[in-house]
Amino acid sequence: MRIVLLGAPGSGKGTQAAILKDQMGIPHISTGDLLRGAVKAGTELGKQAEAIMARGDLVSDEIMLGIIRSRLGEDDAQNGFILDGYPRNLVQAKALDGVLEELEFPVEEAIQIDVDHEGIVERLAKRAELEGRADDDADAVRHRLNVYEEQTAPVIDYYGDQGKLSQVYGVGSIEEISARILGVLRIAGQERS
Numbered sequence: 001m002r003i004v005l006l007g008a009p010g011s012g013k014g015t016q017a018a019i020l021k022d023q024m025g026i027p028h029i030s031t032g033d034l035l036r037g038a039v040k041a042g043t044e045l046g047k048q049a050e051a052i053m054a055r056g057d058l059v060s061d062e063i064m065l066g067i068i069r070s071r072l073g074e075d076d077a078q079n080g081f082i083l084d085g086y087p088r089n090l091v092q093a094k095a096l097d098g099v100l101e102e103l104e105f106p107v108e109e110a111i112q113i114d115v116d117h118e119g120i121v122e123r124l125a126k127r128a129e130l131e132g133r134a135d136d137d138a139d140a141v142r143h144r145l146n147v148y149e150e151q152t153a154p155v156i157d158y159y160g161d162q163g164k165l166s167q168v169y170g171v172g173s174i175e176e177i178s179a180r181i182l183g184v185l186r187i188a189g190q191e192r193s
């Protein structure tokens with residue numbers, strides 16, 4: 001199955017994608033993880049992306065398209081994938097459709113994990129203490145939420161208009177939210193949310 005996970009920063013996309021990956025046996029492709037890996041490895045891409053990410057801004061659409069096109073072309077993505085963090089604006093959503101058309105496999109399901117902004121600020125403050133991620137600093141989080149509302153929220157309607165969107169309430173235990181997602185995906189043994 002080819003799934004796109006949508007939701008504000010800190011809504012639990014990365015957390016849920018890791019669980020879905022194990023349940024469904026398809027790769028979890030996180031553009032945030034790919035970028036953080038490039039920063040850690042000190043590649044040219046990592047050097048370009050580091051300051052942009054720390055501010056909470058989006059890395060350029062052109063760079064992101066190159067990354068995603070190459071990742072989706074890898075062998076393990078041919079039987080499905082869970083995309084986490086891409087697309088993040090309408091340009092990326094249309095670019096993704098273009099890449100998937102070339103590969104002849106369109107997105108099948110888009111799932112939005114819905115958490116209020118207050119809950120997100122709390123979660124990311126906790127993660128800032130635990131992991132010290134530069135973009136979890138309070139000012140950067142506020143900026144990321146603004147970027148999300150302006151640029152990423154329209155992507156929700158993009159998939160809604162294609163009849164591919166499901167929304168899942170993202171507050172509760174991690175297990176409860178996984179069960180809601182698996183229900184939406186109609187994976188056997190799980191209740192619908």
Ligand code: B4P
Nearest residue numbers: 009010011012013014015031032053057058059085123127
């Ligand atoms: P991401 O890595 O995608 O960061 P994110 O949106 O914060 O999601 P993340 O996966 O970390 O959070 P999650 O919801 O899992 O992006 C980072 C940066 O990379 C961007 O700001 C941008 O600069 C750049 N970037 C990435 N993709 C890009 C693109 N396509 N275009 C341009 N730039 C791009 O988890 C958050 C926290 O909540 C965790 O600590 C988790 O433990 C906790 N949590 C999860 N579920 C919970 C629950 N049910 N209850 C309580 N806490 C929970």
